[in-house]
Amino acid sequence: MSGKTYSRIIQKNEQDANRTAANVMTISFVIFTFIYILNLTGIFIIDAVPMAIAYCISGVLLMLPRLLNKVIGTASRKLKYIYVSFAALFLLMIISVLTYHVVVIYAYPIAIAGLYFSKRLTRFSTVLTVLVTVGGQLIGFFLDRPDNNFKTMDNLLLYGIFPRLLTLLSFAAILELMTTRTSRLLKEDAENYEQQVLYSQDMIYGFATLVENRDENTGGHIKRTSIYSRLLASKLKEKGIYSDIITDEFIECLAMVAPLHDIGKISIPDSVLCKPGKLTDEEFDIMKSHSAKGGEIIKSTFSHVADNDYRTMAYEVARYHHEKWNGRGYPEGISGEDIPLAARIMTVADVFDAVSEKRCYRDAMPLEKCFQIISEGIGRDFDPVIAETFLELREEITQIREK
Ligand SMILES: [Fe+2]
Numbered sequence: 001m002s003g004k005t006y007s008r009i010i011q012k013n014e015q016d017a018n019r020t021a022a023n024v025m026t027i028s029f030v031i032f033t034f035i036y037i038l039n040l041t042g043i044f045i046i047d048a049v050p051m052a053i054a055y056c057i058s059g060v061l062l063m064l065p066r067l068l069n070k071v072i073g074t075a076s077r078k079l080k081y082i083y084v085s086f087a088a089l090f091l092l093m094i095i096s097v098l099t100y101h102v103v104v105i106y107a108y109p110i111a112i113a114g115l116y117f118s119k120r121l122t123r124f125s126t127v128l129t130v131l132v133t134v135g136g137q138l139i140g141f142f143l144d145r146p147d148n149n150f151k152t153m154d155n156l157l158l159y160g161i162f163p164r165l166l167t168l169l170s171f172a173a174i175l176e177l178m179t180t181r182t183s184r185l186l187k188e189d190a191e192n193y194e195q196q197v198l199y200s201q202d203m204i205y206g207f208a209t210l211v212e213n214r215d216e217n218t219g220g221h222i223k224r225t226s227i228y229s230r231l232l233a234s235k236l237k238e239k240g241i242y243s244d245i246i247t248d249e250f251i252e253c254l255a256m257v258a259p260l261h262d263i264g265k266i267s268i269p270d271s272v273l274c275k276p277g278k279l280t281d282e283e284f285d286i287m288k289s290h291s292a293k294g295g296e297i298i299k300s301t302f303s304h305v306a307d308n309d310y311r312t313m314a315y316e317v318a319r320y321h322h323e324k325w326n327g328r329g330y331p332e333g334i335s336g337e338d339i340p341l342a343a344r345i346m347t348v349a350d351v352f353d354a355v356s357e358k359r360c361y362r363d364a365m366p367l368e369k370c371f372q373i374i375s376e377g378i379g380r381d382f383d384p385v386i387a388e389t390f391l392e393l394r395e396e397i398t399q400i401r402e403k
Pocket residue numbers: 261262290291321322
């Protein structure tokens with residue numbers, strides 16, 4: 001049940017972790033700069049040439065993540081492997097070039113991997129760090145610098161490589177346990193969150209169905225408009241239309257708030273809402289007030305909902321779903337892209353389903369006629385790209401109706 005939410009949490013964490021990893025590596029470079037200056041002043045006694053080489057290579061490896069985040073963004077799932085590899089190369093360079101280094105530096109790639117709560121990355125960083133540790137020590141040994149601590153291979157293996165491997169494997173074991181625990185907590189969080197969403201959704205459907213039932217609807221309208229809205233928004237995303245607004249979160253949110261679009265009908269008297277014949281002008285004005293009243297109901301009912309996107313979209317869908325592209329709708333008579341996108345999508349789904357359903361004042365229209373109404377409303381009642389995309393979904397929508 002929690003797979004989708006869990007992977008969304010993980011993905012969001014990875015994006016944050018990509019930024020944090022870049023910051024940590026930048027800070028490491030600042031510290032290395034400080035050490036380099038201390039070496040230049042003679043407080044530290046590392047050979048000038050290897051130190052200069054190490055400093056320059058560090059600059060590249062430790063600052064590249066910041067640059068990559070800026071150039072390609074933080075969304076790529078591969079970046080974490082690249083950044084851990086940079087950290088491992090940094091470690092390799094320190095071990096092989098600088099004879100004097102603190103043992104804690106061996107935990108560096110593992111620590112960077114720890115930001116991501118990924119078991120696979122943790123194991124990747126451990127294997128990489130083991131290889132780098134052994135390789136770096138051997139390179140340092142064969143470079144045979146005068147200040148080399150290990151003059152024989154036996155010494156190197158016993159006093160150089162072995163204790164370092166023990167140190168880094170200890171770090172790796174701690175990180176493995178931390179990652180396992182954090183993953184479990186995140187999974188539990190995701191499950192709780194999804195359970196809450198299901199409860200809320202049931203309540204919204206129940207509440208909306210109560211309102212819809214008053215004018216002889218069975219609740220099918222609520223479910224279908226929600227399905228159409230999701231389908232339509234997904235198709236728009238697939239086609240790259242309004243790509244700056246339509247994200248997976250937008251689509252989920254729209255499907256959640258769609259059932260509330262006619263919530264304002266609760267304030268319309270039965271004599272108007274259930275009138276079998278044509279409404280008088282005065283009655284029609286009362287009927288039209290449901291969208292503005294729906295907006296007010298959402299505003300007052302959802303004032304404590306923490307999710308601002310959800311609250312805003314619920315309000316927009318309830319208030320603006322009868323606005324028209326040409327500005328001749330209600331309650332405000334706004335036009336074009338001034339009408340919130342969620343409401344423009346909702347309008348198409350709502351009109352299509354409303355005309356395809358029997359109402360107390362008229363019979364249901366055949367599907368062909370319903371699609372024709374959408375087609376005729378392109379650029380007049382509906383956002384052209386949204387209505388055209390809806391018509392492309394003819395086959396799927398027909399199947400949904402038949403079910
Ligand atoms: Fe409505």
